[in-house]
Amino acid sequence: MTLRNRLILSVLALIALVGLIIGVVSSLALNGFLLARLDAQLKTATDRSLMSIDGPRPDSPSSGSTGSSGDPAFVGGPGQAAGTLGGFSLGGVVDRAAIVDSAGVLQQLTTEQLDTLSSLTATDQPQTVNLGGSLGDYRVAFDRSESGNGIVVGLPLADVTATVTQLVIVTVLVTIGGLVVAALLGTVLIRLALRPLDRVVATATRVTRLQLDRGDVALAERVPDADTDPRTEVGRVGASLNKLLGHVASALTSRQASENKVRQFVADASHELRTPLASIRGYAELTRRGDFDLPPDVTHSLGRIESEATRMTSLVEDLLLLARLDEGPSIEKAPVDLTRVLVDAVSDAHVAAGDHEWVLDLPEEPIEVSGDGPRLYQVVSNLLANARVHTPAGTEVTVALASGVDASGVPSAIITVSDDGPGIDPVLVETLFERFVRGDVSRFRQAGSTSTGLGLAIVRAVVDAHGGGVEVESRPGATAFRITLPKRAVGAAAR
Template sequence: MPSVPPSAPGEGPTGRPGPRRPDSRRPGPRRPGPRRPGPRRPGPRRTGPRLRGPRRRWSLRTRLVVSAVALIAVVGAVIGTVTTIALHSYLQGQLDSQLRESVVRSQAPRPHDPMRNQSLDFVAMGGLPIGTVGARVAPGGLVEDGARNNASTSRLPGERLDPLTGHQIAALNSVPRDGAPHTAELPGLGDYRVQFTGDGAAVLGLPLWSVDNTVGTLVLVEACVTVAGLIAAGIAGAAMVGIALRPLHRVAATATRVSELPLHQGEVALHVRVPEAEADARTEVGQVGAALNRMLGHVGSALSARQESETRVRRFVADASHELRTPLASIRGYAELTRRGRELPGPETRHALGRIESEAERMTGLVEDLLLLARLDSGRPLACESTDLSPLAVDAVSDARVAGPGHRWRLELPKDPALVLGDGDRLHQVLANLLANARTHTPEGTTVTARVVAAAGTAQPGRPAVVRLEVQDDGPGIPPDLLPRVFERFARGDASRSRAAGSTGLGLAIVQAVVAAHGGTVAVESVPGRTVFGVTLPAA
């Protein structure tokens, strides 16, 4: 009985690669052994998942297109997979039918010669595919020898056969002998459909490369068609989604226009609405547009009511301030007249008259401030003429030096005139209020610097030249909680920055209102030891 050729190293008894034994001599990474017990070094422990950077959010259009393309890709993959499996099963079934017919023909009676291999003679016959293998089974049940058909026709049958190697014969021995086709991998030849004859005396195999080539071609065609279809679907989907989202873009544009309206001050006219074509409640985008229109209507009504209330309050403040000026002037006049009368009043009476005059004067200043704010809120135009800020700064600092002799006053003026278009009296009031604020809210000995910078910056298209006015002191500074609302009306500071005689809290509010009426801006920066009020006005 012939013996099966020995297998190559690293292969199993059937010629297939077997499990490789572990080699302790092979170099590789060393596994860490058990750690010795000891004190562990303190270190930060992770108590939560690892934080990642912010993800880039996709737009709705991108998400819709990607979702559609992904769905088409899944459907195409399922269809391609089912088609490939069905075609493979069909072609393999045809090959199995051909294999059964070949097995039946190989068992046809021929002249018996014990010295010849009947199965090999059948393989050498014409009409079989190139690559057909056949082998004879020895009486012991093992495949003894076999051959492969290497050509469809030849003059001599022996020229069409290639003997099988030991590994290939071992692979044939691993095929079940149940008379049904089975797939076997022959080393060096590929996959075969192999079947033993009914009596188990021979084995016949047909190559699967024709099936594999056909299925591979189908897979390639399906992949190319799927990729082309996904590209076309992506382009068409992007266009269709873009068209479908145009109403939503128009709704967003309406909301953007509303957000750009100055709704925090002045007359409010909220007439922007979503077009009726995009406010149809029968569509999803139309529902959003209709809801936005209703919201804008409610907001417009609320703003109109607020504007009417503010207008009534301003009118009341203006009328009350105007009406209070006359009785306050009368009170001050009668108090002064009483003190200068022929009869000499007593000490208590003189003290009471002095208090009446001082309180009347203080109330008169408050009324004048309220009247000025009411006029500025109503939008009354100011005088507009070319004004040099340098002389105004000189006069304001001179007045402040007389009012606060305990402070150190400094003045920094430019060489060139600092010309602006505005009301000289109101600009002088801005300087006076800023200097009075520095004088009354800082202790004696504080250095206050008034600085005028002419034509700060270069006049460029879209960036006109400006004149900057600064009032700086080295006092204790403004409390951080008061800094954001220092320009609000009736804003009061803490005890360290409060006026001994009481502060109305309208000085800086008037500064902001006057500067805004001149088209400028005012800002403040304050830290302990340095407080700077900066006024920026357009240069003339």
Template sequence: MTPLGRIRRLPLSFQARLMLTVFGFVSLIFVIVAAVTSVMLNSVLEERLSQQVRSLVTEAGPWLIGSGAEDAPRVLDGLQVPPGTVLVLETADGDRSGAFVDDHFQIETLTTSQLAGLKLDRPEGQEQVRTMTVRGLGEFRVQAGEVPGGVVVMGMSTQEVRATIGELLTTITFATAAGLAVLGLAITVVIRQGLKPLRAVAETAQRVARQPLDQGVVSIEERVPAEQADARTEIGQVGAALNTLLDHVDASLTARQRNEERMRTFVADASHELRTPLASIRGYSELSLRDPSLSETTGQSLERIQAQSVRMTGLVEDLLLLARLDEGQELVYGAVDLTRLTLEAVADQRVAGPEHVWRVEVDEAPVIVAGDTARLNQVIANLLANARTHTPAGTTVTASLALDGMGSATRAILRVHDDGPGIDPALQGELFTRFARGDRSRARSTGGTGLGLAIVKAIVDAHHGEIRVTSRPGDTTFEVALPAKPVDPA
């Protein structure tokens, strides 16, 4: 698309469109008035000039009797006509003479070339007045008449008429410009005042749109001012309707928050209460497995019970951790050396997944952040375990750590990259939700609860950090950004 095409598609505000419409119609009206006025005035002035020409011809009649072709200057001098008068005499033999009265009442004789360019028609009637152009002098309204032995053409210049029309059009132009300026100022004030409630509605909606309404305690305090929400006006009705809508949304968010808090409390309480019976089940199963008199079938059943109790215990612990993180608990802040945690986590994964290729890229200087050591260790371990369990043997997994930014804006960037099959694009937006499973996109050797990445995100969020993932076949990267503490080189 060309730049001009893009410009044409730019939307105009309602105020701009309204002002353009008003200006367009008013300008059109002024143009029509100016055109009609100029045409009518021109007609009136030309008719008046024609009458003056007829009067001149009538007055000049006695002076023209017995005049020859060379007598045009004498006739004008005797008549004492106004400036702009022209007189042309033509004999039956075709000889011509002509004279013109200039603005200083001086009589000028028309040149041979000027006379040769004139078309002197024989008069068809005493009332006929037409326009004739004289080279170098302009247009004239003239009347032809017959005199003994020839034809006389006498007229007056239309310059004054044209000047009057020009002055009128100039006056109308300046008056139109001034009127449009005043009109534009008045329209701007009126429209701005009229659209003020609508702007208040838009600003309120924009402020509400910038609020994070998807999580946490949310209360919408923004409302359209009461003076801009008068239900007696059309725009005021929009403001009142928005206020009512915001009241309903605020009530819904409050109800949602209460339900989330109840659910969070329930999950925390249930998880806490389930820990004891699960520990008992696990303990009794372990104790029972030590009995040498158990049959093979009973032993297998007890082993199955023990395995499931271990799995259930892990799920309960994860749910309890998420619930406490949601409540802002479970974190014990201190200075955490992410470099050491990364090196240790990669070393652990080398033992747990020897079929993978493990690499680590860190600087010699330690990367220090403020946070909970155990939880940040859990973040790194979960991301590495996630790469190990969701990729086939032989996949290269690289953990890298670096600093980005300067001063108080410095961030620690932790990346876990693998060259495995990648994540289905349809699932990438759901990876960090609870109980999300990526079975359809990545090969798995073991099962999971679907809470690993949800826990990672909850811990990162609690540390005021960010986590994101980019993935395509052969290139998957999880990136964690955490606020870093500057390290004194000394």
């Protein structure tokens, strides 16, 4: 649940609770007050009745009663309000009782109502009793002697009940109204109050979208000054986030600086090594081919020096290329016909390894991408070299080119290099495209002399610099590298 909803719900719950407490307390208080007043009126009505009976207390119904039929005529006496109940109690049993209606006429109580009255506990305090029917609740009080003879007087509770009910209804309505107003106003106010937090969140979200893991990153995102006031809660969050971003930015800058230094060193070192390597190669070759009478093991050593110098040269070239690609996508953008690239690469591979089977699967029409031709050739030839040196003789290698779309739907050229060799060691697959990751060089004799672990790193670096992607799928008998390169835009092709 969002903080916003939780706040609103808490406020509503509090208001409902306060409304409930006010309602209960005020209804109870009002009820108590009205009952006390009614009891006082009951006392007056009892006194008035006793007066009109004329005499202290009627010990027998005949002694003080008035009215020919034995009715409790005192109920209708002067000053008695409509609805007043009056009756005689004889030995604790109420045997005659009546209620005076609004026209001043006495209405006799039914037998059940008399029974209800008789069943009341013998106390002189006023009691509440439900007489049923249209009469409802009554507040009644006895005035009788030890023997249970005397009178009972009652007053209706209807007014009290109606007033208290009214109060309850009003309280409930006011509380509901308050809840609605609080929900509406509260939503607006809380939204306003949380707006600074939204801005802080927006800043954090923008930072998460930045690519911070490599390259030269300028982390300029900061929470606006208005939301960094340390006197407010949100301000403290904003200020801490800014401080954090500052630390991250300086960490990134120093990381980048040290990366640049390493890269520069590798580039410089590789560059400087090229010339002496060329000399070693040249002198070795010169000596070997020279007109000397050299013992065979010296000739062999010179050949080894030459081939190792060649290998080291290509290693140095690879390192230099990787260092340059790391500096940024400084790739050339010229139209490259991939069909040509594949035909060249496969025919070169064919010459290098005639004991492998090479299959070329090209589409009808040429496919062009925009990029650096020699680098793309190097990508394909690295894959072909792998398919050659990391598989036994007789392996069939298929190189296919097709049009398609990449994962995000961009029209792309898709190059697939697949072989039916033994597959890539599963422990390598995760890190395959990282630098110096290579398999067991003793697997195939050929691989030992050329393996550096840089081939696939270069493949990925070049393909990335072209805005493409590379993926691999491998199991024994089926290894496939798939490269997607965005196709040249149609407009660019027409120019």
